[in-house]
Amino acid sequence: MSDITVGAGDTVPPEEVTAAVSPDGVRAMGFLVPRTQAFAVWKLWRERHAAGSGWYPVLSSVNPQRLVWNPPDAVPKGGREAVVSAVARDPDEVIAEIMAAFLVDTLDKSADQEAMDEWIAELTPQRLAKSLAGPLSAPRPADPWQGYLGFDPEFWFCLVEARHGYELPVLLPGLPDAPNWWVDEVQRGLEPSDHLAFLRSWHERFGADPYYMDGSNMRLAVDRPPLTPEAAAQAAVERFSYCEDNAPDLPVLGDGEIRSTVWTFWWD
Known part of the structure; x- marks a missing residue:
């Protein structure tokens, strides 16, 4: 770590x-970086990871010891063997299962038929696409620190041994944590392998990578967000089914954040 540089060539003392x-x-290992430099440092180390460093970067409000903490007797287990099993699952099948379960649960909680019809219209990508704006020529730019993440002047910059950023939820179970995600249809909360399926699919389709995690918060840098109504609608329903907390209405989500370079997630 002595060769890690932050800012204009400053070496981090051991x-x-x-x-x-x-x-x-x-x-994992890490050090504090100024909030103003944090995203630039993350991008630098994402490039190094892509070049084969073996260390995936992630910013957090917690230090590496808290970042990797998980009870030794926790179930499910994390680690590299768990990643092998999770990657063997078809991400499209996992996402479809979660979306279908979320729709069933949402309709079950709807007060009347009118509310059910409105949810069906928004949670069906083909129908949602009709209410979205036409294709964009370029992604909407976004501030990586938009919204609430506290006011600390520094973040922990952490490096985790990982081949891909989407492996983090399985390598380190509980990162992120979705304690209130519960669907009657499947009778379970989100598992680490479910997180991996969404992140892997979004990485492969949109160039999305997690740059911030602290348990209840996660943020993705998205290189190639969906720009057409059809692709944006599909991604918006996926994202809403995965994490609806603090998300705007689906048409607003599909026309805004989903077509931008930053996606934000927060679980209550």
Whole structure:
């Protein structure tokens, strides 16, 4: 870590680096960076990861020791073997299952037929697309720190041993944590492998990578967000089914954040 640079060539002293190992043997290390430089440092290290560094970068409000913490007897287990099993699942099938379960649960909680019809219209991508604006020529720019993430002047910049950013929820179970996600249709909350399926699919389709995680919050940098109404509608319903907390109405989501370079997630 002594060769890690922040800003204009500043070397991080070894005594300022915190190292940790998860109960499942995943190594992480990190140091504090100014909030104003954090995203630039993350982008630099994402490039290094793509070049084969083996260390995936993620920013957080918590230090590496808290980032990787998980009870030794936690179920499900994390680590590299768990990643192999999670990657073996078809992400499209996982996403379709979660979306269908979310629709069933939403309709079950609707007060009347009119409310049910409105939800069906918005949670059906083909119908939602008809209410969205036409194709955009370029992604909507976004501030990586838009919305509430506290007011700390520094973030922890962490490096985690990982081949892909979408592996983090399985390598480090509980990151992110979705305690209130419960669907009657499947009778379970979101599992680490479910998080991986969504993040993997969005990475492969849109160039999306997590740049911030702290448990209840997650943010993605999206290189190629969907710009057509059809693609934006599909992604908006996926994103809403995955995390509806603090999300705007689906037409607003599909015309706004989904077509931008930053996606934000928060679980209550």
